[in-house]
Amino acid sequence: xxxxxxxxxxxxxxxxxxxxxxxxxxxxSFSGVPRYYRHSMQVLQRxxxxxxxxxxxxxxxxxxxxxxxxxxxxxxxITVQKVVKxxxxxxGPTYHxxxxxxxxxxxxSKLISLLNMPSVHDHAYYDFSPCPGYRFIVLDAYEISTxxxxxGHPNAxxxxxxxxxxxxxxxxxxxxxxxxxxxxxxxFNGAVGKEQLLWLDDVLxxxxxxxxxxxxxxxxxxxxxxxxxxxxLWDYEEVLNLIHSYKCVKACFAGHDHKGGYTVDSxxxxxxxxxxxxxxxxxxxxxxxxDVYHDRLxxxxxxxxxxTEMIFN
Ligand SMILES: Nc1ccn([C@@H]2O[C@H](COP(=O)(O)OP(=O)(O)OC[C@H](O)CO)[C@@H](O)[C@H]2O)c(=O)n1
Numbered sequence: 001x002x003x004x005x006x007x008x009x010x011x012x013x014x015x016x017x018x019x020x021x022x023x024x025x026x027x028x029s030f031s032g033v034p035r036y037y038r039h040s041m042q043v044l045q046r047x048x049x050x051x052x053x054x055x056x057x058x059x060x061x062x063x064x065x066x067x068x069x070x071x072x073x074x075x076x077x078i079t080v081q082k083v084v085k086x087x088x089x090x091x092g093p094t095y096h097x098x099x100x101x102x103x104x105x106x107x108x109s110k111l112i113s114l115l116n117m118p119s120v121h122d123h124a125y126y127d128f129s130p131c132p133g134y135r136f137i138v139l140d141a142y143e144i145s146t147x148x149x150x151x152g153h154p155n156a157x158x159x160x161x162x163x164x165x166x167x168x169x170x171x172x173x174x175x176x177x178x179x180x181x182x183x184x185x186x187x188f189n190g191a192v193g194k195e196q197l198l199w200l201d202d203v204l205x206x207x208x209x210x211x212x213x214x215x216x217x218x219x220x221x222x223x224x225x226x227x228x229x230x231x232x233l234w235d236y237e238e239v240l241n242l243i244h245s246y247k248c249v250k251a252c253f254a255g256h257d258h259k260g261g262y263t264v265d266s267x268x269x270x271x272x273x274x275x276x277x278x279x280x281x282x283x284x285x286x287x288x289x290x291d292v293y294h295d296r297l298x299x300x301x302x303x304x305x306x307x308t309e310m311i312f313n
Pocket of ligand 1: 029030065069100101171173174175188228230231256257258
């Protein structure tokens with residue numbers, strides 16, 4: 001059936017990021033931005049109701065940081081379960097990503113099962129195809145990371161080596177004295193690493209063979225013009241070089257940089273970073289849904305989540 005705007009979407013899905021719920025009083029970020037730890041649950045509740053009312057959303061994408069690092073650690077498990085239970089009110093599946101705050105609370109293996117991630121070999125990266133012409137790839141931005149791995153794990157050691165080489169501060173969350181894009185080498189960020197890049201290459205090859213358009217989802221932003229340097233994936237350049245060697249990737253979506261952002265890169269790929277639910281003052285919202293067409297993605301945002309029309313080259 002045709003609408004005023006043209007054809008009906010092929011499918012639609014809901015988006016939300018950085019709920020960072022905790023049953024603790026309001027606070028603020030390290031740089032002083034207000035954070036509403038309890039209210040973020042209400043943002044999610046309102047989002048779920050709206051998404052269910054819509055009736056035609058096929059699935060949800062949650063861009064990570066389901067729980068905040070300040071959540072008392074004896075409450076981590078029940079807090080994550082509480083937020084997952086809220087997502088479960090949606091009449092369809094939710095695809096989750098792991099964020100740094102998730103890993104401050106629980107080990108990754110526990111998160112992978114709690115978040116019901118369709119992972120293979122216990123990885124927090126995976127892909128799925130909601131319709132024959134589209135493929136979604138979910139990256140794990142913390143595969144190489146000092147957080148979330150058991151003590152002495154090779155991936156944690158590799159991450160520490162990177163931080164030692166790139167960040168001169170004793171507090172590796174501090175960007176003091178660091179310049180430009182080098183500021184991304186902070187402990188609250190991470191990298192996808194070589195193994196995941198090889199997997200990504202395989203999935204992009206297969207998507208190309210199957211003539212599928214690809215949407216990449218990652219907790220950490222992949223493009224410096226869509227986010228501040230302090231929020232970027234450590235190996236964002238390797239990921240960009242790889243996806244630029246294919247023509248199938250149409251959009252990259254992320255969270256983590258709470259103010260949100262958007263750019264179209266030199267290869268026509270849309271990079272959209274979603275505004276955080278956590279930083280919505282009482283009664284305001286940050287969630288949306290995306291209508292997917294053959295030639296574009298149309299984000300319809302609520303309140304603080306900016307609507308964005310993403311037309312393909
Ligand atoms: N200069 C800093 C900044 C942060 N920290 C500590 O690092 C932890 C994570 O920081 P937080 O701002 O909570 O991380 P988010 O994932 O919510 O947000 C990402 C950024 O906005 C990206 O730009 C936390 O414990 C901070 O206190 C720090 O020590 N020093």
